[in-house]
Amino acid sequence: MTDHSYRLPGATGDWELVLGLEVHAQVMSESKLFSGAATAYGAAPNTQVSLVDAAMPGMLPVINAHCVEQAIRTGLGLNAKINTYSRFDRKNYFYPDLPQGYQISQFQHPIVGEGEIECERDDGSIFTVRIERLHLEQDAGKSIHDLDPNATYVDLNRSGVALMEIVSKPDIRTPADAAAYVKTLRSIVRYLGTCGGDMEKGQLRADVNVSVCRPGDYEKFRENDDFKHLGTRCEIKNVNSMRFIVQAIEYEARRQIDIIEDGGKIDQETRLFDAGKGVTRSMRSKEEAHDYRYFPDPDLLPLEVPQSRIDEIRAELPELPAEKRKRFVEVLGLTEYDASVLASDKDRANYFETAAKGRDAKLTSNWVNNELFGRLNKEGLDITESPVSAEQLGELVALIESDVISGKIAKDVFEILWDEGGSPAKIVEDRGLKQVTDTGAIEAVIDQLIAENPDQAEQVKEKPKAMGWFVGQVMKAMQGKANPQAVNEILKKKLGV
Amino acid sequence: MSDLLSLSLADVTAKLKAREVSATELAETALNAAEASQPALNAFCAFDRDLTMTMAKASDAKLAKGEGGLLEGAPLAIKDLFAVKGVETTASSNILKGFKPRYESTVTEKMWAEGGVFLAKTSMDEFAMGSSNKTACTGHVVSPWKAEGSDKGLTPGGSSGGSAAAVSADLCFGATGTDTGGSIRQPAAFTGTVGAKGTYGRCSRWGAVAFASSLDHPGPIAKTVKDSAILMQAMAGHDPKESTSLPNDVPDFVAACGRSVKGLKIGVAKEYRVDGMPEEIDALWQQGIDWLKAAGCEIVDVTLPHTKYALPTYYIINPAEASSNLARYDGMRFGQRVEGADLTDTYEKTRGQGFGAEVQRRILMGTYVLSAGYYDAYYLKALKVRRRILEDFENAFGQVDAILTPSTPSAAFALDAEFTDPIQMYLNDVFTVTANIAGIPAISVPAGLDASGLPLGLQVITKALDEETMFAVGAALEDSAGFTAKPKKWW
Numbered sequence: 001m002t003d004h005s006y007r008l009p010g011a012t013g014d015w016e017l018v019l020g021l022e023v024h025a026q027v028m029s030e031s032k033l034f035s036g037a038a039t040a041y042g043a044a045p046n047t048q049v050s051l052v053d054a055a056m057p058g059m060l061p062v063i064n065a066h067c068v069e070q071a072i073r074t075g076l077g078l079n080a081k082i083n084t085y086s087r088f089d090r091k092n093y094f095y096p097d098l099p100q101g102y103q104i105s106q107f108q109h110p111i112v113g114e115g116e117i118e119c120e121r122d123d124g125s126i127f128t129v130r131i132e133r134l135h136l137e138q139d140a141g142k143s144i145h146d147l148d149p150n151a152t153y154v155d156l157n158r159s160g161v162a163l164m165e166i167v168s169k170p171d172i173r174t175p176a177d178a179a180a181y182v183k184t185l186r187s188i189v190r191y192l193g194t195c196g197g198d199m200e201k202g203q204l205r206a207d208v209n210v211s212v213c214r215p216g217d218y219e220k221f222r223e224n225d226d227f228k229h230l231g232t233r234c235e236i237k238n239v240n241s242m243r244f245i246v247q248a249i250e251y252e253a254r255r256q257i258d259i260i261e262d263g264g265k266i267d268q269e270t271r272l273f274d275a276g277k278g279v280t281r282s283m284r285s286k287e288e289a290h291d292y293r294y295f296p297d298p299d300l301l302p303l304e305v306p307q308s309r310i311d312e313i314r315a316e317l318p319e320l321p322a323e324k325r326k327r328f329v330e331v332l333g334l335t336e337y338d339a340s341v342l343a344s345d346k347d348r349a350n351y352f353e354t355a356a357k358g359r360d361a362k363l364t365s366n367w368v369n370n371e372l373f374g375r376l377n378k379e380g381l382d383i384t385e386s387p388v389s390a391e392q393l394g395e396l397v398a399l400i401e402s403d404v405i406s407g408k409i410a411k412d413v414f415e416i417l418w419d420e421g422g423s424p425a426k427i428v429e430d431r432g433l434k435q436v437t438d439t440g441a442i443e444a445v446i447d448q449l450i451a452e453n454p455d456q457a458e459q460v461k462e463k464p465k466a467m468g469w470f471v472g473q474v475m476k477a478m479q480g481k482a483n484p485q486a487v488n489e490i491l492k493k494k495l496g497v
Numbered sequence: 498m499s500d501l502l503s504l505s506l507a508d509v510t511a512k513l514k515a516r517e518v519s520a521t522e523l524a525e526t527a528l529n530a531a532e533a534s535q536p537a538l539n540a541f542c543a544f545d546r547d548l549t550m551t552m553a554k555a556s557d558a559k560l561a562k563g564e565g566g567l568l569e570g571a572p573l574a575i576k577d578l579f580a581v582k583g584v585e586t587t588a589s590s591n592i593l594k595g596f597k598p599r600y601e602s603t604v605t606e607k608m609w610a611e612g613g614v615f616l617a618k619t620s621m622d623e624f625a626m627g628s629s630n631k632t633a634c635t636g637h638v639v640s641p642w643k644a645e646g647s648d649k650g651l652t653p654g655g656s657s658g659g660s661a662a663a664v665s666a667d668l669c670f671g672a673t674g675t676d677t678g679g680s681i682r683q684p685a686a687f688t689g690t691v692g693a694k695g696t697y698g699r700c701s702r703w704g705a706v707a708f709a710s711s712l713d714h715p716g717p718i719a720k721t722v723k724d725s726a727i728l729m730q731a732m733a734g735h736d737p738k739e740s741t742s743l744p745n746d747v748p749d750f751v752a753a754c755g756r757s758v759k760g761l762k763i764g765v766a767k768e769y770r771v772d773g774m775p776e777e778i779d780a781l782w783q784q785g786i787d788w789l790k791a792a793g794c795e796i797v798d799v800t801l802p803h804t805k806y807a808l809p810t811y812y813i814i815n816p817a818e819a820s821s822n823l824a825r826y827d828g829m830r831f832g833q834r835v836e837g838a839d840l841t842d843t844y845e846k847t848r849g850q851g852f853g854a855e856v857q858r859r860i861l862m863g864t865y866v867l868s869a870g871y872y873d874a875y876y877l878k879a880l881k882v883r884r885r886i887l888e889d890f891e892n893a894f895g896q897v898d899a900i901l902t903p904s905t906p907s908a909a910f911a912l913d914a915e916f917t918d919p920i921q922m923y924l925n926d927v928f929t930v931t932a933n934i935a936g937i938p939a940i941s942v943p944a945g946l947d948a949s950g951l952p953l954g955l956q957v958i959t960k961a962l963d964e965e966t967m968f969a970v971g972a973a974l975e976d977s978a979g980f981t982a983k984p985k986k987w988w
Contacts, residue, residue: 051599051600054830055825055830056598056600056830056831057580057586057588057593057596057598057706057707057825057831058578058579058580058598058602058702058703058704058705058706058707059703059704060702060703060707060738060739060740061740062737062738062739062740063740090821092820092821092824092867094824094827094844096827096829096840099825099829099830100824100825101821101823101824101825101827102821102824152840154829291868291869293820293821293864293867293868293869293872294867294872295817295821295867295872295876298709298710298711298741298818299707299710299739299740299741300740300741301740301741
């Protein structure tokens, strides 16, 4: 087991990190949280805005039941408690991209309470992060400051889109683990179909809370979650890629350590990550923090979900990555590594499972993980854009399994599939790529080779390794179609190895 | 023609149906009368003659075929809080100057579906905040009533003051109002008209400018109890666009007006006998009790012990919700905007110049009571008291079918009456505000005149969903009172 502890050396001794994340996940839904407006990404500015989203006088919100179920589904995927009673509050502040002058959110009574998830590191090791809560809220619109030197433009397409804010406990201890946590969350919501998880499109956005403490303090904190053992935290807003999460944390940790070691004090504040410069800078201090004047939204009734509906949703949940990974190892016999690569992404797992249906799972996993992913990576394609379908790859694997073609020929067939498509069986048939298992035909070739190369044949008797030359020659003569096992056996016999 | 305007809604729709008068003639007459009244009463803030006449013509076409809804062909006035598509809707505030909604409020849409004809928008206290109609950006509305021997301008009450004045002066056959703390019932009482609000959620708030969401009740102001029932019948019903809209079927309010009240138990609460209440209000209340006794009701003493906390509770919840509801008037998307040096300056100038003093006061109070550190002491406490007030009513309605109270602590006051202390103005709501806090039906019925000949009203409150008993008792009071006084035309 690798040591995952993370220490930052300082002038006064070592420091440790304590990280907690607030992830905003855009709910996968055709329409917004409280209005019927569409949510499609990339539409022309202000074309997906209802009267409610623009906060016209007299407009009222009506909850989108689908978004509520998506939140419940996500909560269940986080092994969390689903609250049968929750409530919407108004978070009041002024900004031009917030038409109502308040965001409808869940402050006191979130729809999802405490849970926990198992996260996976790149090396396959597992760590647990406790979830504090998940609540539903509206997204704001978008302010565009760079179209005009003197004006800000506002696009309300995003205004009112449903977000799930997933708040972790401060259970994350390294920058890499923070990224791994977000990856795990992304994988879970994608499995559940509750969020697209595309960080570039803003479907998943992270705020990172960073503080530093001395070795041993965190363990004291964990005894009863008493925050007095931890340092003052800063919240870094909207860190929107895995790489930036790592960079922002590393920078922020160093900044805090330097301040403390210089005799300073950390101010609790909200900071922004400047990706260009790789630094965090102050956005607003605690004193400047808004007083959001939360209060229950009088336009909405409390949200009451019957336990029976929660149970129904639970029964319909798909298999999640952690369970899938386990099953791939225990039932299908894949290696931990292969299982985790395949299970971590819903589309990959689907691809693999479709291809492996009724076929040798290990062989299929090798093909998916090596040939296919290798090629996709090279071309910069996503699994969903693969020119070779899961069915085609499965058929190809079946051909190898039943000795119709060799693994080597299969690679050629794969190339043909990639470039031209078609049915693997038909390609093999049409191009005469079928493996020759007819020992008579192989023997004839071998006899001829031995006859033509008596010196080499003699050499092999003394140096059995030299047999490789004959193998190569047989394959060459038979355009690679000879069954390699048969070739080896016959050669051994004939050459007396 | 102009006597036609003095008919009740029920009578005029009967005449329209009988084709004794056409909707277009009637609309023309009403429009002319309404426009002519403007210099004196100033009850209206927006007309749309084309819209009025188009609707009237459509009504005539229907009536000619023997078709038509509950309100077919009757010109009706609409409080400026309700969005009427294409007609300037400002809530009598400068901040919404020029705002013409591209949508129709649910309540008005339902009224038009029943054949109502849009007459005009009526002026109100800005954003419905007030009881005098003095805060309207278009200037105050003057009541058609005058005290005997005086030429002093009187308030029609508020906030639905324009609507009440228009109905009282026979300029229309009914009007919409909204009642957040008494804004339908108090002006109705001041103008000798009937003002009713149903159970919270009975009439949709969608498309009506929000003031205090949990307290806002749309409802009618009418000439008679039956007219108010007809109007509410048209206005009410479940609205899927409003989350707090009642899903229940709408009972037959009109039929309820004819129900016997014999055997009903009527509650009288000692807590409504407030300090300094004028003798004549007390006397009117006793008169009401006697009338209902005579009609076969049993009078029962009930107690509503938390009544004294109602006004303070109201003046926490109401501004809290208002402060948030009015945040959308930021000059960014509609209405007036005053450019400033930067964003904050623009906000400050827009809202500082767009909102009047009372609106600013409520926003400040609301912001304060919701602030960190004050929330628990004010807002949360107010919600708890609200619960107690509701329980008071639930207990009382375990014993009685309806509660009888005066509508207001006095008759209409003069427009130039100085309220140095806003609390004095707030006291106007003392009898009405509890029904908003509890979200239960209440009606004000004109029941008599004070010593100077000004109208006074009695209020009937019933339990949630029981508008039928409210209309039945209201109609019984109306019958007994035989209130026929009308303001002498001076406008």
